[in-house]
Amino acid sequence: xxxxCLIFITLxxxxxxxxxxxxxxxxxxxxxxxxFGRISNVEVSPDNKTVLFxxxxxxxxxxxxxNDYYTVPVGGGQVTRITNTPDGKFxxxxxxxxxxxxxxxxKSGATQxxxxxPDGTAWTQITDVEGGINDFKYSPDIKKIxxxxxxxxxxxxxxxxxxxxxxxxxxxxxxxxxxxxxxHDYTYSHVxxxxxxxxxxxxxxxxxxxxxxxxxxxxxxxxxxxxxxxDSKNVSYACKKMTGKQYAVSTNSDIxxxxxxxxxxxxxxxxxxxxxxxxxxxxxxxxxxxxxxxRDGYESDKTRLFIYxxxxxxxxxxxxxxxxxxxxxxxxxxxxxxxxxxGVKATEEIYRYDLSDGKTSRITDGIHNYLSVKPAGQVLxxxxxxxxxxxxxxxxxxxxxxxxxxxxxxxxxxxNLKIADVKKRWIKTTDNKDMLAWVIYPPDFDPDxxxxxxLFCEGGPQSTxxxxxxxxxxxxxxxxxxxxxxxxxxxxxPSFGMEWLEQIxxxxxxxxxKDYLSAVDDLNKEPYIDKEHFGCVGASYGGFSAFxxxxxxxxxxxxxxxxxxxxxxxxxxxxxxxxWFVDWDLGGPFWNKNNPVAQKSYEISPHxxxxxxxTPILIIHGEKDYRITYTQGMQAFxxxxxxxxxxxxxxxPNENHWVLQPQDGIVWQRTFFxxxxxxxx
Numbered sequence: 214x215x216x217x218c219l220i221f222i223t224l225x226x227x228x229x230x231x232x233x234x235x236x237x238x239x240x241x242x243x244x245x246x247x248x249f250g251r252i253s254n255v256e257v258s259p260d261n262k263t264v265l266f267x268x269x270x271x272x273x274x275x276x277x278x279x280n281d282y283y284t285v286p287v288g289g290g291q292v293t294r295i296t297n298t299p300d301g302k303f304x305x306x307x308x309x310x311x312x313x314x315x316x317x318x319x320k321s322g323a324t325q326x327x328x329x330x331p332d333g334t335a336w337t338q339i340t341d342v343e344g345g346i347n348d349f350k351y352s353p354d355i356k357k358i359x360x361x362x363x364x365x366x367x368x369x370x371x372x373x374x375x376x377x378x379x380x381x382x383x384x385x386x387x388x389x390x391x392x393x394x395x396x397h398d399y400t401y402s403h404v405x406x407x408x409x410x411x412x413x414x415x416x417x418x419x420x421x422x423x424x425x426x427x428x429x430x431x432x433x434x435x436x437x438x439x440x441x442x443x444d445s446k447n448v449s450y451a452c453k454k455m456t457g458k459q460y461a462v463s464t465n466s467d468i469x470x471x472x473x474x475x476x477x478x479x480x481x482x483x484x485x486x487x488x489x490x491x492x493x494x495x496x497x498x499x500x501x502x503x504x505x506x507x508r509d510g511y512e513s514d515k516t517r518l519f520i521y522x523x524x525x526x527x528x529x530x531x532x533x534x535x536x537x538x539x540x541x542x543x544x545x546x547x548x549x550x551x552x553x554x555x556g557v558k559a560t561e562e563i564y565r566y567d568l569s570d571g572k573t574s575r576i577t578d579g580i581h582n583y584l585s586v587k588p589a590g591q592v593l594x595x596x597x598x599x600x601x602x603x604x605x606x607x608x609x610x611x612x613x614x615x616x617x618x619x620x621x622x623x624x625x626x627x628x629n630l631k632i633a634d635v636k637k638r639w640i641k642t643t644d645n646k647d648m649l650a651w652v653i654y655p656p657d658f659d660p661d662x663x664x665x666x667x668l669f670c671e672g673g674p675q676s677t678x679x680x681x682x683x684x685x686x687x688x689x690x691x692x693x694x695x696x697x698x699x700x701x702x703x704x705x706x707p708s709f710g711m712e713w714l715e716q717i718x719x720x721x722x723x724x725x726x727k728d729y730l731s732a733v734d735d736l737n738k739e740p741y742i743d744k745e746h747f748g749c750v751g752a753s754y755g756g757f758s759a760f761x762x763x764x765x766x767x768x769x770x771x772x773x774x775x776x777x778x779x780x781x782x783x784x785x786x787x788x789x790x791x792x793w794f795v796d797w798d799l800g801g802p803f804w805n806k807n808n809p810v811a812q813k814s815y816e817i818s819p820h821x822x823x824x825x826x827x828t829p830i831l832i833i834h835g836e837k838d839y840r841i842t843y844t845q846g847m848q849a850f851x852x853x854x855x856x857x858x859x860x861x862x863x864x865x866p867n868e869n870h871w872v873l874q875p876q877d878g879i880v881w882q883r884t885f886f887x888x889x890x891x892x893x894x
Contacts, residue, residue: 237629238629238630238631239629239630239631240630240631240656240693241630241631241687241689241690241692241693242690242693243690243878243879243882243883244273244879245626245630246684246687246689246690246878246882247271247273247684247875247878247879248270248271248626249603249623249626249684250268250269250270250622250623251268251269251270251603251604251684252266252267252268252596252603252604252605252606252620252622253266253267253268253269253280254266254267254282254303254304254305255585255587255594255596255606256305256306256307256587257287257307257587257588257589257594258307258311258331259307259309259310259311260311261287261588261589261590262286262287262590263284263285263286263287263331264284264285264286264287264589264594264606264619265282265283265284265305265307265314266282266283266284266285266606266620267280267281267282267283267303267305268280268281268282268283268622269281271875272875273875273876273879276874276875276876277875278875279299280301280302280303281294281295281296281297281298281302282294282295282296282302282305282314282316282333283295283620284331285606285619285620286619287589287590287592287594287608287619288592288608288617288619289608289617289618289619290619292619292620292621292622293332294333295329295331295332295333296329296333298320300318300319300320301318301319301320301324302316302317302318302319302320302327303316303317303318304316304317304348304349304436306349306350306351308328308351308355309351309352309353309354309355310355311331312330312331313328313329313330313331313412314328314329314330314331315327315328315339315349315351316328316329317346317347317348317349318336319345320336320338321338321341322345323342323343323344323345324345324346324347325338325339325340325341325342325345325346326338326339326340326346326349326358326360326414327339328412337412339358339409339412339413339414340360340414342360342362342417344362344363345362346360346361346362346405347360347361347362347363347402348360348361348429348435348436348439349361350436350439350440350441351409351441352409352441352445353441353443353444353445354444354445355409356408356409356410356445357406357407357408357409357445357473358406358407358409358414358417359404359405359406359407359417359439359441359448360404360405360407360417361402361403361404361405361428361429361436361439362402362403362405363398363400363401363402363403364400364401364402364403364419365399365400366399366400366401366423366425367397367399367400367425368399369383369399370382370383370384383396386457387456387457387458388457388458388460388461388790388792389456389457389460389461389790391790391839392431392432392790392791392839393431393432393433393790393839393840393869393870394432394835394837394838394839394869394870395432395837395839401421401424401425401426401427402427402428402429402431403419403420403421403422403424403428404419404420404421404428404439404448404450404471405417405418405419405420406418406420406448406473420448420450420471420476420478421450421452424454425456426452426453426454426455426456427452427453428450428451428452429450429451430451430452430453430466430490434451434490435491437490437491437492437493438450438451438490438491438492439451440492440493440494441494442470442494442498443494443495443496443497443498444498445473446472446473446474447470447471447472447473448470448471448473449468449469449470449471449481449492449494449501450468450469450471451466451467451468451469451489451490451491451492452466452467452469453465453466453467454467458792461790461791461792461793462510462792462793462796463509463510463793464487464488464506464509464510464511464512464793465486465487465488465509466488466489466490467480467481467482467483467485467489468480468481468482468489468490468492468501468503469481481501481521482503482505485505485507486507486508486509487505487506487507487508487509487511487514488504488505488506488512488514489503489504489505489506490503490504491503491504491540491541491542492504492542493542493543493544494544495544495548496544496545496546496547496548497548498523499522499523499524499548500520500521500522500523500548500568501520501521501523502518502519502520502521502531502542502544502551503518503519503521503542504516504517504518504519504539504540504542505517505518505519509793510793510796510797511793511797512791512793512794512797513673513675513707513714515536515537515538515711516538516539516540517530517531517532517533517539518530518531518532518539518542518551518553518566519531520551520568529571531551531566531571531573532566532573534573535555535564535573536710536711537555537556537557537707537708537710538555538556538707538708539553539554539555539564539566540553540554540555541553541554541584541585541586543586543587543588544588545588546588548568549567549568549569550565550566550567550568551565551566551568552564552565552566552576552586552588552593552611553565553566553586554583554584554585554586556677556679556707556708557575557708558649558708558709559649559651559677559678559679559680559702559706559708559709560579560580560581560582560679560680560708561581561582561583561584561679561680561708562575562576562577562578562579562583563575563576563577563583563586563593563595563609563614564576565611576593576609576611576614577609577614577616578614580599580635580637580680581597581598581599581680582597582598582599582679582680582681582682583595583596583597584596584597584598584604586609588611589608591611592608592609592610592611593608593609593610593611594606594607594608594609595607595609595616597616598680598681598682599635599680599682600635600651600653600680600681600682600688600689601632601633601635601689602623602627602682603623603682604682605618605620605621605622605623606618606619606620607619630689631656631657631693632656632689633653633654633655633656633658633688633689633692633693634653634654634658635651635652635653635654635680635688636651636652636653636654637649637650637651637652638650638651638652638699638735638736640701640731640732640735641731641735642724642727642728642731643724643727643728643731644724644727646713648701648702648703648728648731648732649701649702649709650678650699650700650701650702650732651678651688651698651699651700652697652698652699652700652736653688653689653691653692653697653698653700654692654697655692655693655694655695655696655697656692656693658697658741659741660740660741661741662741663740663741663742663743664695664696664697664741664742664743665695665696665697665743665746665747665748665889665893665894666696666697666698666699666736666742666743666746666747666748667691667696667697667698667699667747667748667749667750667889668698668699668701668729668732668733668747668748668749668750668770669686669688669698669699669700669701669750669751669755670729670749670750670751670754670755670756670758670759670762671700671702671703671706671751671754671755672751672752672753672754672755672756673705673706673753673754674705674706674717674721674725674754674757674798675705675706675707675714675717676706676707676754677702677706677707677708678700678701678702678706679708684878685752685871685872685878685881685882686752688700690882694886694889694890695894696748696889696893697736697741697742699732699733699736701728701729701731701732703725703728703729703732704716704717704720704724704725704728705717705718705725717798718797718798718800719798719799719800719810719813719814720813721757721761721782721798721799721814721817722761722765722817723817725758726758726761726762726765729758729762730762730766730769733747733769734769745771746771746892746893746894747769747770747771747893748770748771748772748773748774748889748892748893749762749763749766749770749772749773749774750773750774750775750776750885750889751774751775751776751778752775752776752777752778752833753776753777753778753840753841753870754778754779755775755776755778756775756776756777756778756779756841757775757778757779757780757819758778759773759774759775759778759830760773760775760778760779760780760819760820760849761817761819761822763775763819763822763825763826763828763830764819764821764822764823764824764825764826765822765825766828770828771828771829771892771893772828772829772830772831772888772889772891772892772893773828773829773830773831774830774831774832774833774885774888774889775830775831775832775833775846775849776833776834777833777834777835777838777840777841777845777846777870778819778832778841778845778846778849779819779841779845780818780819780820780845780846780848780849780852781818781819781820781845781848782799782803782814782815782818782819782820783803783815783818784844784845784848785841785845786799786802786803788841788842788844788845789839789840789841789842790839790840791840798814799811799814799815800812800813800814803815819849820848820849820852823849823852823856824856826852826853826856826858827858828858829858829859829860829888829891829892830849830853830858830859830860831860831861831863831884831885831888832846832849832850832853832860832861832862832863833846833862833863833864833865833881833884833885834846834847834862834863834864834865835864835865835867835868835869835870835871835872836864836865836866836867836868837866837867837868837869838868838869838870839869840870841870843864846862846864847862850862859892861884861888863880863881863884865877865881
């Protein structure tokens with residue numbers, strides 16, 4: 214079963230890299246992009262010697278992926294593949310004694326907890342829970358296991374009318390009947406606790422019995438929201454104990470602690486009004502740290518590091534002097550420091566907070582994004598990516614920030630690929646601010662030639678244009694197709710301070726759009742830019758930006774692409790599901806005529822400028838996108854056709870806000886570049 218990772222990759226990619234081709238480098242293609250291995254689930258062994266991680270490879274002809282597990286020494290060395298089966302498997306964790314690896318698998322049907330030896334042998338099924346489980350964690354003393362399971366508490370149409378077994382209908386009486394890409398299925402995600410001994414688990418009990426709430430929070434909450442105390446006597450969990458309209462308009466989640474002996478639960482963060490989610494006990498059990506937002510309803514508020522001392526019963530706002538987010542918190546083994554990830558000027562870096570003096574220090578500094586960090590003895594194990602390289606695992610010296618790569622999952626592909634240069638460019642905005650943009654140049658760039666260009670509009674709207682690697686909005690493949698891309702960190706993006714971030718709320722068509730046009734005008738000063746062939750592309754808020762600029766660009770652009778964009782803000786307000794977002798960012802409902810912020814937002818809706826459209830536009834949408842529904846794209850496409858504007862509408866019936874299936878992803882790329890090449894070349 215075990216193979217060296219390098220041998221596996223060499224065999225796997227022999228299709229793409231013929232030995233007879235010698236050292237000829239290739240340009241990125243959609244098929245190559247989908248051939249990269251995608252790293253996840255990085256875990257350090259209890260003895261701090263070995264890193265466990267997952268890699269997912271996609272099979273394009275069969276339109277599916279396979280997730281398998283690998284190990285590598287903390288300091289680097291032989292990468293060993295320990296699983297190689299098509300059975301679904303995910304969420305692997307080291308057992309606290311290091312003798313087993315627990316993981317979730319669908320090998321026997323429903324997803325259950327399994328264990329294997331650290332070398333991948335001796336698979337053993339541990340749970341046999343009806344309906345399966347979603348996730349789990351071992352207690353530190355290895356005497357119990359907590360697991361997450363869906364519990365049906367609401368009535369569906371067949372419960373209401375049992376004499377109509379073939380009926381297919383829903384009856385809704387409140388909000389949050391659907392979320393992200395799925396309808397409420399009448400179940401709630403609950404935490405269960407069970408005794409565990411010698412690989413045997415007993416029937417668990419629900420610590421949230423009869424509660425119509427989810428833990429972790431849907432749709433993206435992970436097991437950083439559920440934890441054991443070091444003495445194995447308490448379980449902590451994050452939860453937003455609200456339903457319906459109250460849930461839809463609020464971000465006020467809290468962290469609760471359940472005591473196994475008393476069976477009682479108390480609210481650790483009572484009185485804190487924003488998101489309180491990911492958290493972790495200190496190894497000595499004396500404190501708990503968590504990530505917290507201050508304001509209810511503001512999902513993009515500053516993420517703060519808080520620490521609670523159980524002895525003194527006091528809270529400490531640890532990152533009060535840091536005008537940046539703090540996420541991915543990890544305690545050191547001695548309970549004296551906390552590592553976290555924070556964005557600074559469009560990169561994501563590793564930081565450390567020391568409890569002794571209350572000071573925060575920066576560990577790394579580079580053109581990259583660190584995604585996670587985990588202490589491992591004398592080093593840190595971290596995931597890192599950039600616009601030039603997908604995620605790999607690095608060993609980082611916490612004293613110097615020096616790093617060494619240890620995974621090399623995609624080395625054989627990258628060594629045979631032409632990589633585009635990525636450079637910083639500082640731009641003066643219309644209000645005399647300095648704005649950072651990334652400019653990506655085609656491989657073999659020649660400044661004496663002219664190139665078509667693209668403005669990339671970021672989504673969010675509060676999502677940084679940092680050094681991300683995307684499998685849709687991938688700058689390497691855009692550059693490989695001969696385009697120069699400018700990606701500005703316009704107003705509303707994190708990592709440049711809260712003032713820069715918060716300016717966008719209530720000003721969607723305002724300063725941030727001027728920032729985009731400033732970036733275009735600045736890049737157009739370069740002699741190698743073909744000003745007559747400039748395009749504008751973006752998704753989500755970036756799709757909104759493309760729609761808005763289509764009516765306000767003053768002949769700067771010759772083609773637009775909008776993916777999952779908001780077109781009509783009035784209908785968007787009543788079609789989306791997380792009402793706290795539109796309430797905060799748009800200022801409230803459009804019928805509130807006495808609210809000047811809201812009225813300003815709806816007045817600058819892209820559909821109000823559609824009469825100015827004069828440029829070809831491609832519109833893309835996923836039919837299962839319930840955040841920005843596909844009817845937004847339909848409205849825009851219909852308007853373009855009625856106006857006589859060249860337009861295409863690419864609709865994915867089975868995709869959500871993203872495009873996740875391999876063949877759909879390739880259709881997306883081919884259509885994307887087919888449209889750009891038609892109008893910009």
